[in-house]
Amino acid sequence: MKVVKNINNNVSICQDSMGREVVAFGKGIGFAKPPYELDLSQIQRTYYDVDQTYIEMINTISEDILEISSTIVDTAEKYLEQPFSSNTIFTLADHIQFSIERCRKRMNIKLPIANDIEYLYEKEYEVGKFALKLIRKKLRIALPRSEAAYIAMHLLNSEEKQRSKERMLNDQVIRKAMKIIEDIFSFQIDQEGFNCSRFVSHMHYLFKRGKKQDLIHSGNGKMYSALVKEYPKTNECAEKISDMIKATMDISLTDEEKMYLILHINRLCDREDCYRE
Numbered sequence: 001m002k003v004v005k006n007i008n009n010n011v012s013i014c015q016d017s018m019g020r021e022v023v024a025f026g027k028g029i030g031f032a033k034p035p036y037e038l039d040l041s042q043i044q045r046t047y048y049d050v051d052q053t054y055i056e057m058i059n060t061i062s063e064d065i066l067e068i069s070s071t072i073v074d075t076a077e078k079y080l081e082q083p084f085s086s087n088t089i090f091t092l093a094d095h096i097q098f099s100i101e102r103c104r105k106r107m108n109i110k111l112p113i114a115n116d117i118e119y120l121y122e123k124e125y126e127v128g129k130f131a132l133k134l135i136r137k138k139l140r141i142a143l144p145r146s147e148a149a150y151i152a153m154h155l156l157n158s159e160e161k162q163r164s165k166e167r168m169l170n171d172q173v174i175r176k177a178m179k180i181i182e183d184i185f186s187f188q189i190d191q192e193g194f195n196c197s198r199f200v201s202h203m204h205y206l207f208k209r210g211k212k213q214d215l216i217h218s219g220n221g222k223m224y225s226a227l228v229k230e231y232p233k234t235n236e237c238a239e240k241i242s243d244m245i246k247a248t249m250d251i252s253l254t255d256e257e258k259m260y261l262i263l264h265i266n267r268l269c270d271r272e273d274c275y276r277e
Helices: 052-060 063-080 086-104 114-120 122-139 146-185 194-211 221-230 232-249 255-272
Strands: 002-008 011-015 021-025 045-048
Touching (some): 002 052, 045 086, 052 086, 063 122, 063 146, 086 122, 086 146, 114 122, 114 146, 122 146, 146 232, 221 232, 221 255, 232 255
Antiparallel strands (some): 021 045
16 A cells, blocks of 8 residues: 555555555554555555545544544444445544534534434434444543434435435446447337336346345356357347446346346347347
């Protein structure tokens, strides 16, 4: 890991072996003058894709609070089965620090929809309650119960942003897949048609399975081999789409997933008579 800039004695901006920017935390990693190589054993935590705004605020947030925020987000990811971006850790830490300052000044700001959040978003609220217990244990500070709802709201906002990014990426990959089909079979897909709707739905569920590492393994190897032999052009198309999904989303399709992809491509092409001689 190459250090390119130090934020403070314990935080540095680095480049990994693939040239990606990463914010690294570790005791004393920022003492030397960059650039220099850093042994991975010295790094305690790394954060990718951190917005520049949040990098600049690192020095204004207690390292204890950053560590607490990391633990809260780790817990939320496991409990909610929802990934959060690295930025969530820093924005949540900033919120917690501000909440502690308000608490010390005896400024208790009530959230009118706190009860609604508690009942409508039970899981996020449970993470909020866990956060209050963690803060009390680590910092000996008892934040008001309403803060559980504030933290839940913070997670809800981050979830929505993450889902929006995922939807945008999913839509982009689906458009690329449809372009591959159109180029190989030289026709324009009817995007208002039923077969196109089924194809889009199939792709969305494929992405969900891929992200959960729960791709289909149905043991239909013989059927897949038969389809590959019967529809070589469709198989070529499915392979190109599979390669694109791997490159874009890091999801490696199983033979069974490719088999279902071939079937859906065939449905799209059947209406357009793509196999006519």
